[in-house]
Amino acid sequence: MSHAEHHVSSIKMLSIVFGGLVFLTVTTVLTAQIDLGAFNVPLAMTIAVIKASLVIVIFMALKWDNKVNAVIFGLGLLFVAVFISFVLFDTLYRGDMSSTTKGTVQDEVIRNEALQSREPDPSSLQPVHTP
Amino acid sequence: MSESASGTINYLSHDKSIKSWLFTLDHKRIGIMYLIAVSLAFLAGGILALLVRIELMAPGETIMSADAYNQTFTLHAVLMVFAFIIPAVPAVMGNFVLPLQIGAKDVAFPRLNLLSFYLYVAGAVIALAALLVGRIDGGWTFYTPYSTSIGDGILYVSTGVFVMGFSSILTGLNFIVTVHKMRAPGLTWNRLPLFLWSIYATAIVQVLATPVIGITMVLLFLEKFMHIGIFDPALGGDPVLFQHFFWFYSHPAVYIMILPAFGIVSDLMGTFSRHQVSGYKFVALSSVAIAFLGFLVWGHHMFVSGQSATSSVVFSLITYLIGIPTGVKVINWVSTMYKGSVQLKTPMLYAIAFLFTFSIGGFTGIMLGVLAIDIHLHDTYFVVAHFHYVMMGGNVIAALGGLHYWWPKMTGKMFNETLGKIAAGLVFFGFNLTFFPQFIMGAQGMPRRYYDYLPEFQGYHLLSTYGSWVLGAGMFLILGYLVASLINGKKAGLNPWGALTLDWTHTTTPPHPHNFLETPIVTRGAYDFHLAKDLFASGKEVSEVVTSTKH
Amino acid sequence: MANAHSDHPAHLQHHFVSSEQQFDAAKMGMWLFLVTEILLFSGMFVAYIVYRTWHPEVFVKSSELLDPVMGGINTIVLLASSFTVALGIHFAQKDNKKGLVINLVLTFLFALTFLVVKYFEYTAKFEHGVFPGAAFDPHGVSHGVDYATYNIQYARQFFSIYFVMTGIHGFHVLVGMGLFTWITIKAVKGQFSSAYYTPVENCGLYWHLVDIIWIFLFPLLYLI
Numbered sequence: 001m002s003h004a005e006h007h008v009s010s011i012k013m014l015s016i017v018f019g020g021l022v023f024l025t026v027t028t029v030l031t032a033q034i035d036l037g038a039f040n041v042p043l044a045m046t047i048a049v050i051k052a053s054l055v056i057v058i059f060m061a062l063k064w065d066n067k068v069n070a071v072i073f074g075l076g077l078l079f080v081a082v083f084i085s086f087v088l089f090d091t092l093y094r095g096d097m098s099s100t101t102k103g104t105v106q107d108e109v110i111r112n113e114a115l116q117s118r119e120p121d122p123s124s125l126q127p128v129h130t131p
Numbered sequence: 132m133s134e135s136a137s138g139t140i141n142y143l144s145h146d147k148s149i150k151s152w153l154f155t156l157d158h159k160r161i162g163i164m165y166l167i168a169v170s171l172a173f174l175a176g177g178i179l180a181l182l183v184r185i186e187l188m189a190p191g192e193t194i195m196s197a198d199a200y201n202q203t204f205t206l207h208a209v210l211m212v213f214a215f216i217i218p219a220v221p222a223v224m225g226n227f228v229l230p231l232q233i234g235a236k237d238v239a240f241p242r243l244n245l246l247s248f249y250l251y252v253a254g255a256v257i258a259l260a261a262l263l264v265g266r267i268d269g270g271w272t273f274y275t276p277y278s279t280s281i282g283d284g285i286l287y288v289s290t291g292v293f294v295m296g297f298s299s300i301l302t303g304l305n306f307i308v309t310v311h312k313m314r315a316p317g318l319t320w321n322r323l324p325l326f327l328w329s330i331y332a333t334a335i336v337q338v339l340a341t342p343v344i345g346i347t348m349v350l351l352f353l354e355k356f357m358h359i360g361i362f363d364p365a366l367g368g369d370p371v372l373f374q375h376f377f378w379f380y381s382h383p384a385v386y387i388m389i390l391p392a393f394g395i396v397s398d399l400m401g402t403f404s405r406h407q408v409s410g411y412k413f414v415a416l417s418s419v420a421i422a423f424l425g426f427l428v429w430g431h432h433m434f435v436s437g438q439s440a441t442s443s444v445v446f447s448l449i450t451y452l453i454g455i456p457t458g459v460k461v462i463n464w465v466s467t468m469y470k471g472s473v474q475l476k477t478p479m480l481y482a483i484a485f486l487f488t489f490s491i492g493g494f495t496g497i498m499l500g501v502l503a504i505d506i507h508l509h510d511t512y513f514v515v516a517h518f519h520y521v522m523m524g525g526n527v528i529a530a531l532g533g534l535h536y537w538w539p540k541m542t543g544k545m546f547n548e549t550l551g552k553i554a555a556g557l558v559f560f561g562f563n564l565t566f567f568p569q570f571i572m573g574a575q576g577m578p579r580r581y582y583d584y585l586p587e588f589q590g591y592h593l594l595s596t597y598g599s600w601v602l603g604a605g606m607f608l609i610l611g612y613l614v615a616s617l618i619n620g621k622k623a624g625l626n627p628w629g630a631l632t633l634d635w636t637h638t639t640t641p642p643h644p645h646n647f648l649e650t651p652i653v654t655r656g657a658y659d660f661h662l663a664k665d666l667f668a669s670g671k672e673v674s675e676v677v678t679s680t681k682h
Numbered sequence: 683m684a685n686a687h688s689d690h691p692a693h694l695q696h697h698f699v700s701s702e703q704q705f706d707a708a709k710m711g712m713w714l715f716l717v718t719e720i721l722l723f724s725g726m727f728v729a730y731i732v733y734r735t736w737h738p739e740v741f742v743k744s745s746e747l748l749d750p751v752m753g754g755i756n757t758i759v760l761l762a763s764s765f766t767v768a769l770g771i772h773f774a775q776k777d778n779k780k781g782l783v784i785n786l787v788l789t790f791l792f793a794l795t796f797l798v799v800k801y802f803e804y805t806a807k808f809e810h811g812v813f814p815g816a817a818f819d820p821h822g823v824s825h826g827v828d829y830a831t832y833n834i835q836y837a838r839q840f841f842s843i844y845f846v847m848t849g850i851h852g853f854h855v856l857v858g859m860g861l862f863t864w865i866t867i868k869a870v871k872g873q874f875s876s877a878y879y880t881p882v883e884n885c886g887l888y889w890h891l892v893d894i895i896w897i898f899l900f901p902l903l904y905l906i
């Protein structure tokens with residue numbers, strides 16, 4: 001009964017998509033060897049998004065699936081975006097309008113150690129004359 | 132229903148062996164097993180709360196040492212949050228009622244449902260054992276670096292919470308699919324009982340938020356086990372990041388706790404006011420709106436954590452927005468009572484008590500969402516009072532209303548109505564006496580979680596402790612007469628409350644193992660009392676209740 | 683409950699009205715499960731993004747220790763396994779049992795290949811003290827790379843995130859192998875047909891998601 005209603009992806013289309021995915025993988029590895037400065041991250045991420053979209057739309061057949069499943073998937077991505085962006089509201093602006101420093105406790109420890117090493121030997125700080 | 136309740140088999144009587152319970156796939160039996168497990172957690176958590184209150188009767192040591200006190204309130208909190216309040220309404224009443232209300236034979240994935248129950252039990256046992264053996268203190272939030280500096284018990288607690296989270300995810304997933312795919316013919320979204328709308332919204336939150344507590348617990352585990360340095364500041368990690376992770380789940384979890392309570396109250400308001408719930412669509416969609424907005428406000432737990440002022444402002448602003456859909460609900464409930472003809476049965480008493488206590492909890496929540504005020508009130512008893520007004524005054528009181536409402540359906544027995552009303556009074560009075568003084572002492576600066584305090588706060592602490600005794604007495608009275616009703620309770624009729632949802636109109640009491648003898652066809656909304664005169668005219672048992680109703 | 687369906691198929695559970703309802707419900711459940719998986723991984727992505735924005739130069743330098751060729755091969759292996767799963771579903775829909783079984787076995791083998799490559803990557807790191815957490819202590823020289831120069835502040839965070847992310851991803855691959863073993867046995871027994879192939883469809887969806895996660899992990903950890 002369900003046979004006629006389910007979408008059947010053709011082998012030809014699946015093969016073309018697979019070829020495209022391999023091509024994009026090679027592209028992203030090769031372009032990563034070149035230093036594009038500020039464009040390194042956006043380019044790699046754009047390629048990754050295209051690859052993921054191909055898998056979702058064609059391999060997972062979301063294009064022909066029940067719309068509600070697409071909405072579910074979209075919701076998941078939306079909330080990942082919320083998670084990332086709202087955490088970044090904090091971490092990118094940490095220390096604004098307050099005395100909190102951006103550094104961590106470890107930074108503090110390292111700074112203290114550096115200061116310690118510049119201090120003179122405590123024995124040389126003995127009082128010159130004793131009462 | 133032409134068929135008489137007597138003589139037909141029901142889900143309790145058709146097979147009484149222990150095995151048939153432990154391996155059941157019947158959503159009703161799983162719901163009852165959850166009810167027993169969750170009640171045990173509530174009993175244990177409640178006794179711990181009473182101990183905490185006794186300790187706080189006087190400054191200094193009263194009945195336990197400071198260490199024991201820290202462990203006691205931590206155990207109370209973890210039990211109540213993870214083992215009681217999160218599964219309480221969705222897993223107990225959601226499981227029992229949801230398929231009945233949508234006219235399905237079961238939830239979409241019965242085996243997953245049973246798995247989810249056993250995951251819950253396993254997780255609760257692991258967490259409880261770890262808390263007892265591992266002497267965990269410091270509250271239920273497990274903030275790093277403190278949580279990773281105490282004993283190894285935290286490894287097991289995080290495992291337990293992870294497993295319980297998995298259980299919650301599977302329940303939510305099951306309910307979403309059930310509501311989407313299993314509704315009876317004619318049961319459109321606009322005819323869905325409001326309880327289901329809120330269970331649906333809750334399930335969305337469970338599915339979207341709970342995985343994050345999963346990964347948080349994994350990272351916490353690894354932080355303690357391998358010192359991966361993500362959350363531990365001594366290793367270059369960021370403890371505030373842990374708080375983000377934790378509250379990304381735990382704030383929406385607050386809505387896992389309160390949304391089902393909204394649903395119960397909406398159902399009770401409609402049924403016991405004999406009137407269509409006013410603004411049905413708004414009440415329904417406000418549940419969904421709260422579920423979504425609930426994801427955007429977690430940072431209001433972190434105003435004094437050192438997070439950026441930018442994010443504090445954003446979180447504070449969105450926190451106010453939550454007041455809008457919540458207000459929509461409260462106004463519509465009041466309006467339903469105003470337009471309808473209110474019947475003060477025990478479940479309705481809880482619904483009205485809920486309106487009072489939840490409104491106080493909600494308003495104080497808005498106060499705490501104000502940045503400047505929160506700096507003063509943060510980590511004081513004001514916060515303790517606020518979340519107990521929301522969690523207990525909201526969830527627990529509504530859950531008690533729901534339990535009384537569906538008790539006849541679950542057991543086939545009526546409880547003693549007089550004792551029910553007395554207990555409702557005790558719970559309401561005791562609750563307010565326990566927690567209202569905490570607002571005052573909190574505003575005056577009494578810090579939360581402290582073992583000792585200044586003598587000037589003792590009066591408030593005494594009131595609070597006396598209140599906890601009244602509240603405890605009310606709870607034990609409820610336990611007493613509900614158990615008694617199983618033994619000598621009056622047999623419940625088909626529809627003792629005169630409700631219009633499918634669970635009451637189309638099933639026997641208690642329900643048949645397969646719920647419905649034939650698939651129901653829905654022709655009216657869940658609260659269309661004006662379209663249901665036929666039902667009230669023909670049904671004998673319904674008419675006993677309905678005769679006093681005037682339109 | 684009188685069962686009115688005379689042509690009641692064996693795979694249809696009693697509480698569903700039709701095979702179509704059962705298929706749709708199972709598939710929707712799977713999509714919801716995938717969303718929970720995405721949110722589970724999102725926590726690690728958030729950790730990655732936060733530490734990368736705080737210490738970009740450390741992350742760029744640390745990622746030099748990861749081999750993009752190995753990672754690239756693994757990416758193609760996983761993509762190939764996704765392709766064979768999609769082919770498997772195609773053959774299930776066409777009632778081609780042989781095609782289905784072959785593709786399921788291939789998928790399993792690709793998954794195994796992925797884990798073998800991962801094993802070599804991990805051991806190469808462990809040999810030079812690149813561990814997650816407290817044991818992190820890069821040392822020694824191999825292929826002209828002096829590991830000690832990578833012992834810099836916050837490199838521990840990068841490698842902790844690397845091991846946790848790829849570790850949990852690897853665990854998912856392992857689970858996937860278990861699932862494919864199970865459905866291959868069912869397929870050999872001839873339990874799937876164009877009328878009923880829900881487990882193949884759902885395992886396929888799960889597997890594609892494992893692939894998608896890797897599609898993002900690969901550039902984030904190895905390339906940029």
